[in-house]
Amino acid sequence: xxxxxxxxxxxxxxxxxxxMRLDGHVIDHAANLDDATAYVETEEYDLILLDIxxxxxxxxDFLKRHRAGHLDTPVIILTARSQVSDRIGSLDLGADxxxxxxxxxxxxxxxxxxxxxxxxGITKSTIExxxxxxxxxxxxxxxGGETVSLRNRELRLMELFINAPGHVFSKQKLxxxxxxxxxxxxxxxxxxxVGRLRRHLEKSELKIxxxxxxxxxxxxxx
Amino acid sequence: MTDNPTVSGxxxxxxxxxxIGGAAVLAVLLFFAVRNYAAQxxxxxxxxxxxxxxxxxxxxxxxxxxxxEVDIPYAAFSMLSTPxxxxxxxxxxxxxxxxxxxxxxxxxxxxxxxxxxxKSGELRGERIRQVSASRTLVGLGRQTEIEVVLGQTQDxxxxxLDQISRNAALLGLGFFxxxxxxxxxxxxxxxxxxxxLTTSVTRRxxxxxxxxxxxxxxxxxxxxxxxxxxxxxxxxxxxxxxxxIAEAAHRVRTPLATVRSYAEATLHRVERKDNREALRAxxxxxxxxxxAAGQLLDHAMxxxxxxxxxxxxxxxxxxxxxxxxxxxPIAEMKExxxxxxxxxxxxxxxxxILIQNAVRNMIDNALKYAPSDSAVEIEVNAKPxxxxxxxxxxxxxxxxxxxxxRFERGKNxxxxxxxxxxxxxxxxxxxxxxxxxxxxxxxxxxxxxxLSL
Numbered sequence: 001x002x003x004x005x006x007x008x009x010x011x012x013x014x015x016x017x018x019x020m021r022l023d024g025h026v027i028d029h030a031a032n033l034d035d036a037t038a039y040v041e042t043e044e045y046d047l048i049l050l051d052i053x054x055x056x057x058x059x060x061d062f063l064k065r066h067r068a069g070h071l072d073t074p075v076i077i078l079t080a081r082s083q084v085s086d087r088i089g090s091l092d093l094g095a096d097x098x099x100x101x102x103x104x105x106x107x108x109x110x111x112x113x114x115x116x117x118x119x120x121g122i123t124k125s126t127i128e129x130x131x132x133x134x135x136x137x138x139x140x141x142x143x144g145g146e147t148v149s150l151r152n153r154e155l156r157l158m159e160l161f162i163n164a165p166g167h168v169f170s171k172q173k174l175x176x177x178x179x180x181x182x183x184x185x186x187x188x189x190x191x192x193x194v195g196r197l198r199r200h201l202e203k204s205e206l207k208i209x210x211x212x213x214x215x216x217x218x219x220x221x222x
Numbered sequence: 223m224t225d226n227p228t229v230s231g232x233x234x235x236x237x238x239x240x241x242i243g244g245a246a247v248l249a250v251l252l253f254f255a256v257r258n259y260a261a262q263x264x265x266x267x268x269x270x271x272x273x274x275x276x277x278x279x280x281x282x283x284x285x286x287x288x289x290x291e292v293d294i295p296y297a298a299f300s301m302l303s304t305p306x307x308x309x310x311x312x313x314x315x316x317x318x319x320x321x322x323x324x325x326x327x328x329x330x331x332x333x334x335x336x337x338x339x340x341k342s343g344e345l346r347g348e349r350i351r352q353v354s355a356s357r358t359l360v361g362l363g364r365q366t367e368i369e370v371v372l373g374q375t376q377d378x379x380x381x382x383l384d385q386i387s388r389n390a391a392l393l394g395l396g397f398f399x400x401x402x403x404x405x406x407x408x409x410x411x412x413x414x415x416x417x418x419l420t421t422s423v424t425r426r427x428x429x430x431x432x433x434x435x436x437x438x439x440x441x442x443x444x445x446x447x448x449x450x451x452x453x454x455x456x457x458x459x460x461x462x463x464x465x466x467i468a469e470a471a472h473r474v475r476t477p478l479a480t481v482r483s484y485a486e487a488t489l490h491r492v493e494r495k496d497n498r499e500a501l502r503a504x505x506x507x508x509x510x511x512x513x514a515a516g517q518l519l520d521h522a523m524x525x526x527x528x529x530x531x532x533x534x535x536x537x538x539x540x541x542x543x544x545x546x547x548x549x550x551p552i553a554e555m556k557e558x559x560x561x562x563x564x565x566x567x568x569x570x571x572x573x574x575i576l577i578q579n580a581v582r583n584m585i586d587n588a589l590k591y592a593p594s595d596s597a598v599e600i601e602v603n604a605k606p607x608x609x610x611x612x613x614x615x616x617x618x619x620x621x622x623x624x625x626x627x628r629f630e631r632g633k634n635x636x637x638x639x640x641x642x643x644x645x646x647x648x649x650x651x652x653x654x655x656x657x658x659x660x661x662x663x664x665x666x667x668x669x670x671x672x673l674s675l
Contacts, residue, residue: 009476009479009480011480011483011484012476012479012480012483015480015483015484015486015487016483018487019483019486019487019490022490053472080471080472080474080475080476080479097548097551100475100516101475101476101478101479101512102475102478102479102480102481102482102483102508102509102512103479103482104509105483105486106555107551107552107555110551110552110554110555111551113551114550114551114554151557152554152555152557153557170493172493172498173490176489176490180555180556
C-alpha cells in the first residue's frame with residue numbers, strides 16, 4: 001500500500017513512517033500543506049494520513065480542497081484535539097475516519113484497514129503465492145478455490161508472514177504486532193493464532209515452520 | 223443554576239401608590255377649593271341683596287318736619303325672599319337709639335369707619351348674616367343719623383352650599399378615579415417595556431449570546447447596554463474555554479504521541495527481556511496519561527456543553543450505528559465483535575455529540591473487560607434506552623454504587639488502562655438529558671450499562 005503522511009511533527013512522522021515501512025508499506029511524508037498538495041498532484045496514494053494543525057494552515061481546508069477536486073483517496077485524520085469537538089467538521093468534510101493522538105499504532109493500522117476495506121472498489125491488491133490468494137484489504141484467504149475470512153489477528157499474522165517469506169519472526173515480535181499494550185498476553189497465545197493459520201494453509205504450498213527457540217518462518221514448498 | 227434574586231419592593235406598587243396618593247390629595251384639595259369658592263360667591267350674592275335691601279330702606283328714610291320717617295318699601299323685603307323661606311330681621315336705630323324692629327340685632331362694631339358693615343352672627347339660635355349701614359339725614363337745622371341693620375337666616379345659602387359641596391365631592395371623586403385609572407395604565411405600560419425585555423431575553427436559546435438589538439426606551443438603554451456587554455463577555459469566555467481545551471489537548475497529546483511512537487519503534491528493535499518490559503511499561507504509562515488527559519478534557523467539554531444543552535432532533539439508532547462503525551476496528555483488534563440490535567429508528571431530541579460520547583465511553587468500558595472472542599451487544603430501544611452489555615466479569619456488586627464517581631475504578635480494573643472518568647461522563651450526559659445511568663450485572667454473567675434518556 002502507498003500512504004501519504006501529512007504531519008509537521010518530524011519525530012512523530014519518522015516514528016509512524018518507520019513503523020509503516022516495517023509493515024511493508026510505502027510512505028511519503030509531507031511536513032506542510034504545500035508539500036502535501038505537490039505530492040497529491042504527482043502521485044497516487046491508497047490512503048492519506050492528515051494532521052489538522054499544520055504550520056501553513058488547517059488540515060481540514062486541505063481536505064475540503066482535496067474533495068472539491070473530486071479526489072476520492074481515503075483520508076484518516078490524525079488529531080490531538082478533544083474527541084468531542086473534533087467529530088464535528090472532520091467527518092462532515094469528507095474524512096473517512098480519525099485517530100486521536102497519541103494513537104496505538106495497532107489502532108491506526110486497524111483503522112486504515114477498515115477504511116480501505118470500505119473503499120475496496122478503488123484498490124485491488126491481492127498477493128498470490130504458493131497456491132494461495134491473499135487479499136489483505138478484504139481479509140480473505142483463498143486456498144484451492146475455497147475462500148475463508150480471516151479474523152483480525154490471523155489476518156495480521158498472515159500479512160507479516162507473506163510480506164517476508166523466509167524471515168524468522170520471534171514470538172515476542174509477533175506478540176508486539178498482534179496485541180495492544182493493555183492486552184494480557186499469555187505465552188501460548190501466539191501458538192494459538194499460528195495454529196489457526198496453519199489449518200487455513202493446510203491445502204496450499206505454504207507452510208509455517210517452528211524453529212525451536214527462535215520463532216516462526218513462512219516456507220514455500222515446491 | 224438560576225438563583226432567584228432578592229426582591230426588595232416593587233416598582234409597580236411604588237409607582238401606583240405614589241400616583242394614586244397624589245391623585246387623592248389633589249382630589250381633596252380640589253373639593254375644598256371649589257367649595258370655598260362657591261361659598262364665597264354665594265355669600266357675596268346674599269350680601270349684595272342685603273346691601274340693596276338696606277340701601278332701599280335707607281333711601282326711604284326722610285326727615286319730615288324734623289321727624290324721622292321710615293317707610294320700608296315692600297321691595298326691600300320681597301327681594302330677600304328665598305325658596306327656603308329664610309327669615310328676615312331688621313332693626314332701625316336713630317343716633318344709636320333703637321327705633322324699631324328686633325332690638326337684639328346689634329349695631330356692628332366698626333360702623334364708624336366705613337358705611338357698610340357685613341358680619342355673620344347668631345340670633346335666636348339661628349345663624350344669620352347681617353348688614354348694617356347708616357345715613358346722615360339733614361333737615362331744617364337738624365341732622366340725624368339713621369342706621370339700618372338687616373339680618374337674614376342662611377337656610378337657602380347652606381342648601382345651595384350643600385348642593386355645591388356634593389357636586390364638588392363628585393367632581394373630586396371623578397377626578398380621583400380618572401387619575402387612578404390613568405396611573406394604572408401608565409404604570410403597566412412602563413413596566414410592560416421591562417416585561418417585554420425580560421420575555422425576549424428569556425425566550426433566547428441557551429446558545430444565543432448575541433447582543434440584544436430591538437429598540438428600547440432611552441431610560442432602559444443603559445440596562446440593555448450592560449446586558450449586552452455581559453453576554454459578550456460570557457460568549458467570549460465560553461469560546462475561549464473551548465479553544466483552550468482544544469489547544470491544551472494539542473499541547474499535551476502531540477509530545478505524548480511522539481514519545482509513544484518512539485517507544486513502540488524501539489520495542490521492535492530491542493531483544494532483551496528486561497528492556498522490553500521497561501518499554502512496554504513506558505507505553506502503558508503514556509497511554510494511561512494520554513487517556514486521562516483526554517478524558518479530563520472531554521469531561522470539561524461535556525460539562526460546558528451540558529450546562530447549556532442544545533437539543534437537536536436525531537435518530538438514536540443512526541447515531542449509535544455511526545459510533546459502532548467507528549469503534550469496530552478497535553473491537554476487531556481485540557477479536558471482539560460489536561452487535562447493534564433493537565428498534566429500527568428511535569427519534570430523540572438531544573445533543574448528539576454528548577450522547578455519542580457517553581455511549582462511546584460505555585462501549586470502551588465493555589471492550590476493555592470483555593474476554594477475547596466474545597461479543598459486546600448494544601441495544602437501542604424506543605424507551606429511549608441504550609444498553610451496552612458484555613460477557614466479562616461484571617461489576618463487583620459491593621462497588622456498583624460508587625463506580626460513576628470521578629476517578630473511581632473498580633477493584634478488577636487493576637491491569638487495564640483507564641482514568642475512572644468514563645462512567646462519570648456517561649452519567650453526566652444522562653443527567654443533562656434528564657435521564658439516568660444504571661449499572662447492573664446480567665443474570666447470565668457480564669456487565670450491563672443502561673443509559674436511559
